[in-house]
Amino acid sequence: MTLDHREHLGEPIRTAVQTAAHPVHFAVNLPFDLAGYASERLASRSALIEENARLRDQHLLYEARLQRLDQLERENIRLQGLLGSAYEVEESVLIAELMRVDLDPYRHIIRVDKGSRHGVFAGQPVIDADGVMGQVDSVSRSSAVVRLITDPSHAVPVQVNRNGLRAIAFGGGNLRELDIPHLPNNADIEEGDLLVTSGLAGRFPRGYPVAEVISVERQPGESFARITASPLAQLDRSREMLLVRAREEREEGDLDDDTMEQLQSVEDLAREDDQR
Amino acid sequence: MTLALQRGGWIIFVSILVAYMLTVIPLPEWARLARPEWAALVLIYWCMAVPHRVGVVIAWLVGLGQDAVQSTLLGQHALAYAVVAYLVLRLHQRIRVYPLPQQALIVLLLLLLNNLIQAWISGLANQPVPGVAYWLPPLVGTLLWPWVFVIMRGVRRRFSVQ
Numbered sequence: 217m218t219l220d221h222r223e224h225l226g227e228p229i230r231t232a233v234q235t236a237a238h239p240v241h242f243a244v245n246l247p248f249d250l251a252g253y254a255s256e257r258l259a260s261r262s263a264l265i266e267e268n269a270r271l272r273d274q275h276l277l278y279e280a281r282l283q284r285l286d287q288l289e290r291e292n293i294r295l296q297g298l299l300g301s302a303y304e305v306e307e308s309v310l311i312a313e314l315m316r317v318d319l320d321p322y323r324h325i326i327r328v329d330k331g332s333r334h335g336v337f338a339g340q341p342v343i344d345a346d347g348v349m350g351q352v353d354s355v356s357r358s359s360a361v362v363r364l365i366t367d368p369s370h371a372v373p374v375q376v377n378r379n380g381l382r383a384i385a386f387g388g389g390n391l392r393e394l395d396i397p398h399l400p401n402n403a404d405i406e407e408g409d410l411l412v413t414s415g416l417a418g419r420f421p422r423g424y425p426v427a428e429v430i431s432v433e434r435q436p437g438e439s440f441a442r443i444t445a446s447p448l449a450q451l452d453r454s455r456e457m458l459l460v461r462a463r464e465e466r467e468e469g470d471l472d473d474d475t476m477e478q479l480q481s482v483e484d485l486a487r488e489d490d491q492r
Numbered sequence: 493m494t495l496a497l498q499r500g501g502w503i504i505f506v507s508i509l510v511a512y513m514l515t516v517i518p519l520p521e522w523a524r525l526a527r528p529e530w531a532a533l534v535l536i537y538w539c540m541a542v543p544h545r546v547g548v549v550i551a552w553l554v555g556l557g558q559d560a561v562q563s564t565l566l567g568q569h570a571l572a573y574a575v576v577a578y579l580v581l582r583l584h585q586r587i588r589v590y591p592l593p594q595q596a597l598i599v600l601l602l603l604l605l606n607n608l609i610q611a612w613i614s615g616l617a618n619q620p621v622p623g624v625a626y627w628l629p630p631l632v633g634t635l636l637w638p639w640v641f642v643i644m645r646g647v648r649r650r651f652s653v654q
Contacts, residue, residue: 229566230566233556233557233559233560233566234560234563236557236560237512237557237560237561240509240512240513240516240561241516241561243513244513244516244517244518248518316518317516317517317518318516318517318518318519318524318527319516319562319563320562320563320564321524321525321527322614322619322622322626323619325563327563353563354563361563368619369618369619
């Protein structure tokens with residue numbers, strides 16, 4: 217027990233035991249899966265056509281936005297290259313689905329249906345369409361346990377999107393709130409500020425939205441302001457989530473290749489500019 | 493092993509599996525905190541009914557399974573269940589002859605002890621100390637005990653587990 221808690225020496229054992237527990241979760245999840253499958257199969261034709269049209273519109277819209285983003289990204293790479301820092305344009309992601317099982321009610325953990333078989337590893341960041349959800353806590357062969365950012369034992373390094381002010385957002389056991397404790401009274405932070413991951417701890421990639429500041433209490437007698445933020449991700453509603461393969465995971469082996477590639481692309485861009 | 497299975501060992505196994513499934517089946521938000529520890533209830537029954545079959549070691553394994561199913565700290569439930577099973581083994585001859593309400597009271601004490609041990613372990617592991625609602629599952633478990641007992645007795649007689 218102590219070993220499991222302190223040193224994570226039991227990691228292989230844990231994985232094995234969790235794998236053994238998978239059939240139980242699978243069995244409980246099965247009726248929900250079947251219900252979802254049935255409702256998909258039995259959906260009416262007109263509803264599907266309508267949904268298809270709506271999705272196509274949305275896709276077009278996003279495509280248009282992406283074009284602008286592409287250009288900004290290229291520009292960003294060039295500038296970052298000039299500054300000499302490494303910058304990953306896009307991370308590869310894996311889509312996982314929530315399993316409908318209840319785990320310990322006193323901790324904010326959920327179980328998803330992708331495991332080490334699919335390349336999931338402990339510590340992998342998890343996001344949904346709106347923001348950061350949490351990180352992978354432990355994996356088994358075909359499922360993984362995700363710890364949400366609101367779990368009392370979770371903290372995520374963030375920065376204010378407006379001015380780059382760095383802070384740490386702690387979970388407090390409430391699905392709607394994150395605490396940001398260690399900011400002084402005179403810190404430049406306001407209600408409505410967007411907090412994004414700062415990438416400082418090396419676990420979460422940089423720049424993903426985490427939360428929005430909902431209250432800032434400055435009490436003259438205290439040295440730190442009391443700041444709370446509400447997570448942007450739909451922590452209790454998202455069925456599908458993205459597991460991000462973070463940058464450093466890939467850098468470990470082929471840092472040089474990555475850097476070379478980046479330099480290459482920067483040179484290419486510069487050449488293009490010259491020709492113009 | 494085959495002999496053990498012939499005498500209904502598999503029915504003990506299946507009952508524990510069902511208890512695990514009841515442990516993780518989704519419940520509405522208001523009922524989540526009151527979910528009784530099914531595995532503990534089933535385990536107490538088997539320890540009481542067939543103490544020569546289900547002992548401390550089996551209890552420890554069942555607890556380990558519970559840890560895996562709920563992804564709590566490995567060994568948290570295992571330790572608590574082993575202690576509970578030991579007490580049941582010591583007292584099984586007395587508990588068996590008690591009338592159901594009195595039995596339920598003993599089960600309440602056992603479940604409270606189970607929760608206490610687990611709260612103590614989470615405390616040691618620096619997890620947040622749970623609130624008053626933490627003590628709800630033992631009460632619910634106690635209220636459910638007569639039904640669990642009657643159903644399990646029926647199962648035991650039907651499949652003649654000795």
